[in-house]
Amino acid sequence: MLLSKIIKTLDDWCPPCDAEEFDNVGLLVGELQSEITKAVITLDITDDIIDECISVEANLIISFHPLFIVDPKTNDMDDRINKYIIRCLNDNINVYCIHTNLDNNSLGTSYQLGKILNIKNQSILINNENNKLKGIGTIGIMNRSMNDYDFLEFLKEKLNLKYLRHSKLINKKIKKIAMLSGSGSFAIDYAILKKADCFISADFKYHDFFKPNKKILIIDIGHYESERHIKETILNYLNKKIPKFACIIAKSKTNPVNYF
Numbered sequence: 001m002l003l004s005k006i007i008k009t010l011d012d013w014c015p016p017c018d019a020e021e022f023d024n025v026g027l028l029v030g031e032l033q034s035e036i037t038k039a040v041i042t043l044d045i046t047d048d049i050i051d052e053c054i055s056v057e058a059n060l061i062i063s064f065h066p067l068f069i070v071d072p073k074t075n076d077m078d079d080r081i082n083k084y085i086i087r088c089l090n091d092n093i094n095v096y097c098i099h100t101n102l103d104n105n106s107l108g109t110s111y112q113l114g115k116i117l118n119i120k121n122q123s124i125l126i127n128n129e130n131n132k133l134k135g136i137g138t139i140g141i142m143n144r145s146m147n148d149y150d151f152l153e154f155l156k157e158k159l160n161l162k163y164l165r166h167s168k169l170i171n172k173k174i175k176k177i178a179m180l181s182g183s184g185s186f187a188i189d190y191a192i193l194k195k196a197d198c199f200i201s202a203d204f205k206y207h208d209f210f211k212p213n214k215k216i217l218i219i220d221i222g223h224y225e226s227e228r229h230i231k232e233t234i235l236n237y238l239n240k241k242i243p244k245f246a247c248i249i250a251k252s253k254t255n256p257v258n259y260f
């Protein structure tokens with residue numbers, strides 16, 4: 001299958017123009033005319049992912065996080081990233097990134113997290129200024145309310161989490177849930193504004209945990225853990241649109257964070 005056809009299918013779903021300005025989505029390594037034998041879907045690109053690609057004879061990596069974002073001020077390329085690019089080029093592996101253009105899809109990354117938690121009536125948490133049908137984060141309600149302690153237990157079990165971090169318990173029933181997959185501390189105020197009982201996201205800093213000020217329970221489930229489900233969403237979409245195309249989810253774990 002021609003890479004240009006696969007890219008067209010993905011772009012029809014999540015146009016690259018929907019990505020955030022800082023992002024770097026689309027074809028990052030390779031050629032549109034490549035004949036693709038198999039694709040591997042991953043959150044990140046590592047040596048293990050490239051090894052896996054070679055061992056299963058795949059020549060396309062569909063990555064959620066961009067392989068690189070070049071800082072125009074320095075034009076520097078990280079040494080580690082440079083090695084990955086050279087490896088991909090040497091082994092004829094194409095690299096395509098679908099990231100914040102999928103976050104901004106109303107059925108995208110955060111919505112899918114909500115679906116796992118069985119959150120109903122989901123709507124976008126922060127609407128795109130130019131297109132109200134798009135935006136990041138999601139907010140919705142649970143079928144039944146839970147006390148905050150039970151909700152944390154529920155979250156750990158449903159998302160298979162080893163650890164989570166949370167702000168002070170607020171002794172309030174949790175029913176209205178806001179979520180933002182990935183780094184979401186900037187959205188805490190939006191979740192408070194929309195009167196969510198809790199906000200689930202990742203990468204909160206120490207001082208962020210003071211922000212809720214008893215108004216909301218904020219929960220950091222980990223960056224990788226808040227996004228890992230999206231690989232399946234991409235796979236399901238491609239299987240539906242191009243059923244004959246061989247596409248698999250990478251087996252290698254790419255989470256750079258380890259827990260002890």
Ligand SMILES: [Zn+2]
Pocket residue numbers: 065181182183223227
């Ligand atoms: Zn991320």
